[in-house]
Amino acid sequence: ASQFGIDKALRDLGIQDINNGTSTGSSSFGSGEVISSHSPVDGALIAKVNTTTKEDYEKVMEAATASFKTWRTKPAPLRGEIVRQFGEKLREKKEALGKLVSFEMGKSYQEGLGEVQEMIDICDFAVGLSRQLHGLTMHSERPGHRMYEQYHSLGVVGIISAFNFPVAVWAWNTALAWICGDVCVWKPSEKTPLCGVACQNIAAEVFKANDLPEGISCLINGDYKVGEMMTNDTRIPLVSATGSTRMGKNVAQTVAARLGKSLLELGGNNAIIVTPDADIKMTVIGAVFGAVGTAGQRCTSTRRLIIHDSIYDKVKTAILDAYKQLRIGNPLDENNHVGPLIDTDAVTSYKAALTKVVEEGGKIIVEGGVLEGEGYESGCYVKPAIAEAKADYKIVQHETFAPVLYLLKYSGTIENAIDTQNGVAQGLSSAIMTNNLREAEHFLSVAGSDCGIANVNIGTSGAEIGGAFGGEKDTGGGRESGSDAWKVYMRRQTNTINYTTELPLAQGIKFDL
Numbered sequence: 001a002s003q004f005g006i007d008k009a010l011r012d013l014g015i016q017d018i019n020n021g022t023s024t025g026s027s028s029f030g031s032g033e034v035i036s037s038h039s040p041v042d043g044a045l046i047a048k049v050n051t052t053t054k055e056d057y058e059k060v061m062e063a064a065t066a067s068f069k070t071w072r073t074k075p076a077p078l079r080g081e082i083v084r085q086f087g088e089k090l091r092e093k094k095e096a097l098g099k100l101v102s103f104e105m106g107k108s109y110q111e112g113l114g115e116v117q118e119m120i121d122i123c124d125f126a127v128g129l130s131r132q133l134h135g136l137t138m139h140s141e142r143p144g145h146r147m148y149e150q151y152h153s154l155g156v157v158g159i160i161s162a163f164n165f166p167v168a169v170w171a172w173n174t175a176l177a178w179i180c181g182d183v184c185v186w187k188p189s190e191k192t193p194l195c196g197v198a199c200q201n202i203a204a205e206v207f208k209a210n211d212l213p214e215g216i217s218c219l220i221n222g223d224y225k226v227g228e229m230m231t232n233d234t235r236i237p238l239v240s241a242t243g244s245t246r247m248g249k250n251v252a253q254t255v256a257a258r259l260g261k262s263l264l265e266l267g268g269n270n271a272i273i274v275t276p277d278a279d280i281k282m283t284v285i286g287a288v289f290g291a292v293g294t295a296g297q298r299c300t301s302t303r304r305l306i307i308h309d310s311i312y313d314k315v316k317t318a319i320l321d322a323y324k325q326l327r328i329g330n331p332l333d334e335n336n337h338v339g340p341l342i343d344t345d346a347v348t349s350y351k352a353a354l355t356k357v358v359e360e361g362g363k364i365i366v367e368g369g370v371l372e373g374e375g376y377e378s379g380c381y382v383k384p385a386i387a388e389a390k391a392d393y394k395i396v397q398h399e400t401f402a403p404v405l406y407l408l409k410y411s412g413t414i415e416n417a418i419d420t421q422n423g424v425a426q427g428l429s430s431a432i433m434t435n436n437l438r439e440a441e442h443f444l445s446v447a448g449s450d451c452g453i454a455n456v457n458i459g460t461s462g463a464e465i466g467g468a469f470g471g472e473k474d475t476g477g478g479r480e481s482g483s484d485a486w487k488v489y490m491r492r493q494t495n496t497i498n499y500t501t502e503l504p505l506a507q508g509i510k511f512d513l
């Protein structure tokens with residue numbers, strides 16, 4: 001990997017070697033057992049990180065709650081200025097961080113850079129937003145009264161993130177939470193702990209340069225047990241959790257049991273509907289990038305293509321041709337389209353899905369398989385596969401986090417395709433390929449897609465930060481990033497002020513003394 005400049009990138013990001021874990025201030029590191037981070041690219045040990053013990057966690061929470069008292073009193077536009085500087089720092093470190101994302105997680109270097117670009121974009125968005133944390137004013141029914149609402153900082157926000165977007169998801173949350181006056185405690189995926197350490201180092205530099213406590217941004221490391229310290233903690237009013245539906249159901253129940261708020265961004269089972277009026281060339285680009293980009297490990301990856309029977313063979317042939325051109329290999333090498341899966345457990349799930357679809361009656365039309373030999377020593381490289389299947393197969397209803405695409409056929413009207421598209425438990429991203437206005441508008445109408453994201457003539461993956469991101473049903477219902485997603489990071493207060501010498505009661509109630 002050194003030929004791709006990984007060693008230099010690690011140095012630039014302050015990751016020398018070991019014991020770089022829990023950080024509440026760079027002086028205090030975790031003291032729990034060690035996680036070794038191996039790259040799925042070549043199997044190499046990149047570095048080790050200590051996990052967070054209960055005692056470490058208490059120190060982190062002390063730092064976070066103390067920092068909140070300072071941070072919340074800074075005017076929001078000044079908090080925005082800090083986020084602006086953080087965005088500048090990310091610009092400086094973009095290549096190094098993009099490389100680490102690619103090396104630790106396995107996505108292509110281009111996608112690693114794209115992830116850092118998303119962090120920069122959300123910082124820019126948050127800077128503008130820091131002057132727009134608007135509440136409404138209302139007309140009071142009582143004379144001489146004024147009524148308005150304002151948004152106040154919430155407190156410590158817990159962030160739990162998945163391995164597949166090891167840096168951007170944190171930034172989506174943290175950039176907004178910071179301008180809202182909150183402080184953040186982040187537990188990255190135990191599969192990508194070094195991305196967490198790198199981001200913490202960058203944030204710490206900015207806070208230090210501004211004489212602010214590093215506790216505004218805290219990092220804890222470990223598996224679900226460390227995550228549970230936050231979900232059980234009444235000092236954390238909001239837990240934002242990104243990951244599998246199974247994880248989200250656990251988090252939701254634990255946080256709800258203490259009446260905390262949770263923001264959930266969970267699994268998807270995303271489909272593209274291809275109607276008789278689709279542009280086939282655009283369909284192929286959207287579907288193939290959606291299915292094999294990030295080796296099928298995006299929450300918005302395309303898992304199902306729902307194709308009208310009148311054009312089924314044409315679309316199938318075009319997609320098969322495109323798959324023949326895919327190059328699988330080291331994601332840091334920009335000639336490759338598809339990198340490795342995150343680990344060998346993911347390879348096992350991928351193989352199991354291919355066995356299952358055949359057992360249920362499906363037909364494999366692009367063979368899968370695990371690659372072996374030079375360049376594939378990590379055992380994590382798999383061939384993107386395609387199966388013809390039926391919508392109600394159990395495996396088609398399930399999110400397999402790997403490059404497996406199911407082709408499904410529909411006949412008749414667009415309503416049939418929409419029924420199939422909506423007929424899964426998840427509700428994240430959806431798309432229609434059509435030049436027919438009626439079909440497109442029907443798909444976007446209340447009787448259309450039931451997902452949080454519905455696109456026309458774009459694939460399912462690759463959202464922009466300006467819109468609210470998230471999905472319905474088993475995807476968890478949360479919204480992050482753009483639009484008014486910031487409101488979840490604040491508490492709303494309604495204020496009524498009486499500037500008269502009378503005390504009239506609301507609803508005209510009489511109470512004479």
Ligand code: NAD
Pocket residue numbers: 160161162163164165187188189190222223224225226227228231242243244245246247248250251264265266267268298299300399401428470471475
């Ligand atoms: P995962 O559920 O295995 O882990 C996600 C995170 O949750 C990790 O940090 C893990 O340690 C933590 N965790 C697990 N159980 C927990 C518990 N009971 N309490 C507290 N924390 C717990 O997911 P993964 O394999 O890392 O990521 C893949 C999944 O994430 C896919 O289902 C994908 O669709 C989903 N995802 C969704 C979005 C979205 O925005 N909707 C984005 C990225 C990934």
